[in-house]
Amino acid sequence: MPETSRQTSWSRLLDLARWPGARDIAARFAADPARPARMTWALDDLSLDLSRTSIGEAEFAALFMVAEAADLESFRARLFAGETVNGTERRAALHMALRVPEAPHLHAQANASAWEEACAYAVAERARMHRFVADVHEGRLLGATGERFDTVLNIGLGGSDLGPRFVCDALTQVQGPVLAPRFLSNVDGHAFEGIARTLDPARTLILVASKTFTTEETMTNAAAARAWLAAQLGEAAVGAHFAALSTNRQAVQAFGIAPERMFGFRDWVGGRYSVWSPIGMSVALAAGWETFAAFLAGGHAMDQHFRSAPFTENLPVLLALAGIWHRDALGAASLCILGYDERLRLLPAFLQQLEMESNGKSVALDGTPAAQPTCPVVFGAAGTDAQHSFMQLVHQGTDLVPVDFLLAAKPDHDRSDAHEILAANALAQAEALAFGRDRASVETQMREAGVDEATIAAVAPHRVFAGNRPSTLILFRRLDAFTLGRVIALYEHKVAVQGCLWGVNSFDQWGVELGKVLARGIRPLLEGRGTAACAATAASVSRLRALQAAK
Ligand code: F6P
Numbered sequence: 400m401p402e403t404s405r406q407t408s409w410s411r412l413l414d415l416a417r418w419p420g421a422r423d424i425a426a427r428f429a430a431d432p433a434r435p436a437r438m439t440w441a442l443d444d445l446s447l448d449l450s451r452t453s454i455g456e457a458e459f460a461a462l463f464m465v466a467e468a469a470d471l472e473s474f475r476a477r478l479f480a481g482e483t484v485n486g487t488e489r490r491a492a493l494h495m496a497l498r499v500p501e502a503p504h505l506h507a508q509a510n511a512s513a514w515e516e517a518c519a520y521a522v523a524e525r526a527r528m529h530r531f532v533a534d535v536h537e538g539r540l541l542g543a544t545g546e547r548f549d550t551v552l553n554i555g556l557g558g559s560d561l562g563p564r565f566v567c568d569a570l571t572q573v574q575g576p577v578l579a580p581r582f583l584s585n586v587d588g589h590a591f592e593g594i595a596r597t598l599d600p601a602r603t604l605i606l607v608a609s610k611t612f613t614t615e616e617t618m619t620n621a622a623a624a625r626a627w628l629a630a631q632l633g634e635a636a637v638g639a640h641f642a643a644l645s646t647n648r649q650a651v652q653a654f655g656i657a658p659e660r661m662f663g664f665r666d667w668v669g670g671r672y673s674v675w676s677p678i679g680m681s682v683a684l685a686a687g688w689e690t691f692a693a694f695l696a697g698g699h700a701m702d703q704h705f706r707s708a709p710f711t712e713n714l715p716v717l718l719a720l721a722g723i724w725h726r727d728a729l730g731a732a733s734l735c736i737l738g739y740d741e742r743l744r745l746l747p748a749f750l751q752q753l754e755m756e757s758n759g760k761s762v763a764l765d766g767t768p769a770a771q772p773t774c775p776v777v778f779g780a781a782g783t784d785a786q787h788s789f790m791q792l793v794h795q796g797t798d799l800v801p802v803d804f805l806l807a808a809k810p811d812h813d814r815s816d817a818h819e820i821l822a823a824n825a826l827a828q829a830e831a832l833a834f835g836r837d838r839a840s841v842e843t844q845m846r847e848a849g850v851d852e853a854t855i856a857a858v859a860p861h862r863v864f865a866g867n868r869p870s871t872l873i874l875f876r877r878l879d880a881f882t883l884g885r886v887i888a889l890y891e892h893k894v895a896v897q898g899c900l901w902g903v904n905s906f907d908q909w910g911v912e913l914g915k916v917l918a919r920g921i922r923p924l925l926e927g928r929g930t931a932a933c934a935a936t937a938a939s940v941s942r943l944r945a946l947q948a949a950k
Pocket of ligand 1: 556559611614670756908911
């Protein structure tokens with residue numbers, strides 16, 4: 400597609416945003432009584448409701464034009480074909496292969512495509528993982544003192560932590576864990592001390608989760624855990640208590656973990672897309688293999704939908720387009736994620752890495768500045784907790800903050816009263832954001848409550864809700880493992896689609912590099928060796944050292 404077409408499509412979209420009424424959600428409902436049904440799409444029981452946005456037919460037409468100009472169709476095909484969509488690292492992004500079901504043809508090697516080869520490797524490694532999990536659960540693999548493991552400690556960072564941490568938390572809240580999952584990510588010694596204090600080394604299985612097996616924080620924590628275990632149970636115990644989840648065989652062996660206790664994946668799995676790989680070992684150990692398998696099946700169901708559904712009915716595409724409308728047309732610089740479900744309390748942290756590490760870029764694929772604003776700042780919390788912290792700003796602040804609401808129709812507990820309160824609050828928030836409350840109705844309500852006119856005049860302006868604040872509603876029957884898999888894959892593909900439309904590489908993360916390099920140079924300064932090149936750093940180092948030296 401020629402560059403002018405790209406420019407034309409974006410211009411048309413931005414022109415639409417300049418029309419008076421571009422944000423008017425109530426007007427859309429007034430013009431189209433069938434809007435709630437027309438603006439809701441579903442994959443089985445999982446639905447995406449975009450009615451509470453200001454997107455109408457003209458906006459969709461313009462958004463689809465942007466998608467066409469970005470050649471989304473061919474991007475999707477290249478993604479699944481295992482082509483090098485991550486150009487700066489010369490890698491494919493084939494994490495979808497990790498969730499394909501076991502199938503006989505996946506073992507055939509001759510003339511296999513990149514996709515088939517990836518699937519065959521992933522399925523074989525998954526079978527190894529399954530055996531390991533079964534051996535731990537059934538007591539064939541024991542700790543060095545002959546005791547069964549009751550705790551799994553995952554040591555990892557970023558994608559080697561956030562995915563498994565979130566999924567374990569979500570999937571073990573209802574039935575309780577098989578092995579208690581614990582997570583150590585921060586290199587802060589307080590984190591290690593805090594966890595080590597609560598662990599019984601004889602019953603703890605330690606997973607060192609690191610794609611590269613070189614991440615300084617993870618390797619520092621892994622070394623501390625190794626020393627801690629050896630001090631308690633003896634050096635010979637290390638082999639029985641450690642396993643590695645990594646792509647780096649040599650470094651794993653150098654650490655002292657035997658090849659049969661290393662579970663691998665390939666470089667086509669980005670860290671933030673790796674919970675489906677052996678990095679998800681803690682999920683399988685904590686929630687059980689069947690649950691992990693159902694989680695993968697959910698991800699696969701969303702892959703098939705994304706791969707085959709027309710864009711006009713494609714949930715990840717539609718969610719992505721809504722995000723583009725809010726970010727680029729309406730200028731919303733943030734995105735709020737509200738799972739009205741305690742099991743989704745870690746979803747915002749997970750999505751922060753997925754969205755911001757993927758699309759937090761200001762350089763386009765060809766090295767030129769990105770032509771449009773890209774990823775918004777992602778934040779969120781579980782509802783209703785969020786209502787009592789930051790939702791004030793989302794309702795009445797000066798910035799437009801689009802919200803994604805997620806809600807299960809059926810809870811997995813017996814307190815239906817609590818679930819109804821939860822669901823009512825989610826829907827009430829969406830309604831308040833979209834339709835607000837005007838001055839006249841505020842005043843009427845205050846008058847009816849017997850408030851005097853002077854107070855009404857003073858207080859009413861503060862009680863007005865402007866409305867026209869967009870949200871999406873993702874609704875599903877239950878939040879089981881299958882649906883959690885669908886939800887995560889929905890967001891993964893949404894992020895890829897947005898990256899394609901923005902023309903950035905969603906699969907690299909060079910923005911984390913500079914800090915790592917500088918930290919290596921600053922460390923000796925903290926020990927009194929050398930001089931900082933940066934005046935600000937030099938001053939901070941000397942203040943820090945003076946405080947350290949003080950009694
Ligand atoms: O933060 C950068 C990053 O490379 C992430 O993409 C990744 O998830 C994390 O570090 C951890 O990397 P590793 O799994 O190699 O330790």
